[in-house]
Amino acid sequence: MAADPIVVVSGLEKTYETGFKALKGIDLAIERGEIFALLGPNGAGKTTLIGIICGLVRPTSGTVTADGHDIVRDYRAARAAIGLVPQELATDTFETVWNTVSFSRGLFGLPADRAEVERVLRELSLWDKKDAKIKTLSGGMKRRVLIAKALAHEPRILFLDEPTAGVDVELRRDMWGIVRRLRERGVTIILTTHYIEEAEEMADRIGVIDKGELILVEEKHRLMRSLGRTRVSVGLREALIAVPPGIDDRLTLSSDGTTLSLVLDGETEDDDDSIAALVKALSARGIDFKTINTTRSSLEEIFIDLVGSRS
Amino acid sequence: MNLQAIRAIYLFEMSRTFRTLLQSIASPVISTALYFIVFGSAIGQHMATIDGVPYGAFIVPGLVMMTLLTQSIANASFGIYLPRFTGTIYELLSAPVSVVEVLAGYVGAAASKSVLLGAIILVTARFFVPFEIVHPVWMVAFLVLIAVTFSLFGFILGLWADGFEKLQIVPLMIVTPLAFLGGTFYSIDMLPGIWRTVSLFNPVVYLVNGFRWSFYGASDVSPGVSFGMTFVFMALCVGVVTWMFRTGYRLRT
Numbered sequence A: 001m002a003a004d005p006i007v008v009v010s011g012l013e014k015t016y017e018t019g020f021k022a023l024k025g026i027d028l029a030i031e032r033g034e035i036f037a038l039l040g041p042n043g044a045g046k047t048t049l050i051g052i053i054c055g056l057v058r059p060t061s062g063t064v065t066a067d068g069h070d071i072v073r074d075y076r077a078a079r080a081a082i083g084l085v086p087q088e089l090a091t092d093t094f095e096t097v098w099n100t101v102s103f104s105r106g107l108f109g110l111p112a113d114r115a116e117v118e119r120v121l122r123e124l125s126l127w128d129k130k131d132a133k134i135k136t137l138s139g140g141m142k143r144r145v146l147i148a149k150a151l152a153h154e155p156r157i158l159f160l161d162e163p164t165a166g167v168d169v170e171l172r173r174d175m176w177g178i179v180r181r182l183r184e185r186g187v188t189i190i191l192t193t194h195y196i197e198e199a200e201e202m203a204d205r206i207g208v209i210d211k212g213e214l215i216l217v218e219e220k221h222r223l224m225r226s227l228g229r230t231r232v233s234v235g236l237r238e239a240l241i242a243v244p245p246g247i248d249d250r251l252t253l254s255s256d257g258t259t260l261s262l263v264l265d266g267e268t269e270d271d272d273d274s275i276a277a278l279v280k281a282l283s284a285r286g287i288d289f290k291t292i293n294t295t296r297s298s299l300e301e302i303f304i305d306l307v308g309s310r311s
Numbered sequence B: 001m002n003l004q005a006i007r008a009i010y011l012f013e014m015s016r017t018f019r020t021l022l023q024s025i026a027s028p029v030i031s032t033a034l035y036f037i038v039f040g041s042a043i044g045q046h047m048a049t050i051d052g053v054p055y056g057a058f059i060v061p062g063l064v065m066m067t068l069l070t071q072s073i074a075n076a077s078f079g080i081y082l083p084r085f086t087g088t089i090y091e092l093l094s095a096p097v098s099v100v101e102v103l104a105g106y107v108g109a110a111a112s113k114s115v116l117l118g119a120i121i122l123v124t125a126r127f128f129v130p131f132e133i134v135h136p137v138w139m140v141a142f143l144v145l146i147a148v149t150f151s152l153f154g155f156i157l158g159l160w161a162d163g164f165e166k167l168q169i170v171p172l173m174i175v176t177p178l179a180f181l182g183g184t185f186y187s188i189d190m191l192p193g194i195w196r197t198v199s200l201f202n203p204v205v206y207l208v209n210g211f212r213w214s215f216y217g218a219s220d221v222s223p224g225v226s227f228g229m230t231f232v233f234m235a236l237c238v239g240v241v242t243w244m245f246r247t248g249y250r251l252r253t
Ligand SMILES: Nc1ncnc2c1ncn2[C@@H]1O[C@H](COP(=O)(O)OP(=O)(O)O)[C@@H](O)[C@H]1O
Pocket: A016, A017, A018, A020, A022, A040, A041, A042, A043, A044, A045, A046, A047, A048, A049, B253
């Protein structure tokens, strides 16, 4: 793990006035330049966590630093480093795209800079809409406007709270493209989502949050390796009566006797060896087969396993 | 201090005003003109002078004050209520600004608009009745101080209100009666003893009288007291807003 994380969350707790404990002691470090996906079911506390880091929600206890600045004691420097795209599509409906983005830049303390605002608008394909009133834009375009506003002050950290909720597939792919380009420019991105596909597609690391607790933080590929499962199915030419002994204890036979299955848990490194060994053993015993399929479990299944086992 | 933020908020609010220019400026001007026609010209002709000031001229400061109060409250309360209502307040809350920048931007813009309106009304009034301003510097000082104070009050209202009804009911049920009963159209010396005493608890009395003094050099209460009372009220509002921001009242959960 790199030495100098850009966001550090320590012992963060939030109890709302209703008495509801939305965060129960979160510890998290976000690395510079990574895309971090915070994955969790509705009500898990994702928006609350982002809200605290960005200054919308007051922490009950615990600390957060952003780019080295404490978000409470040194809030000006911390907030200047952060851009936030909220979950709700809240826009100044009567303003033009240009004005609302320029406003954001000023609000975060930067002098007006037409060239920079233009660059941001072009980056988000909003340039030809710059004089349009926001109310005339589609939902997807409004989301882009919110991203443009969040980027107008050149933040080093960008929070995207469910950027693709209720967005069609095409726009979702666009959004992924935007996020990747930002990462290439060195912006650290923290996004929340409950589309696992999204985390799988984009994230470098994944944090899973459930009922206010961060239950796991892992590099994406490692997560899929360590918690994933490979299922090998062998379609036999002739049905067997029982699992052939002495090959692999994990082998099972389908009820019609035509399919042998092997489920391999955890790291994928040994999978190929196990499969090769299986094939050799079958050949050696003269068991003829016509197909071999291997399927790897998706992040979705991993996630359902993780969260499901807790409730 | 984040001066760029003050500038951004101020310009944003002013552009909102100018976008609704007709509604923002025309309607108070028209209603003031109507007051002058009814009270100043029509009824005023049958009225004696008050403290040596013709009735038409006497009501000018009161009318300007009434507009100043209602407009300052309406502008400032709407200015901060709107982003709360639409949700765009998230940006303000996540920005590197303190209560100082927020007030300077929002209250500054609302007060500017009120002062502008006050000036327009004075000019409009001049078409109906002749009047002079004895202490022009004090007049401007009162105008600005009161615009700022009541914009602050409006800002508090806009933070407190959790619906459009509340936003309208306070000006309607509290401010307008206080303004009418605050000696806008009469001298409180004209009231029978007990009502005169009751009137002294109405803060608007001090505003109107201080302002009227700057015009005609005469008033029911001393201008020093008027100025002092306005300051006290302003300090009170600043205190409340600061407390609201510190505790996150209705802003941060
Ligand atoms: N202002 C609030 N007052 C009380 N409870 C809240 C408030 N905001 C959120 N919650 C509760 O906190 C929990 C976490 O909410 P949230 O952070 O929005 O979750 P997520 O973004 O993961 O869906 C939910 O159960 C929600 O009902």
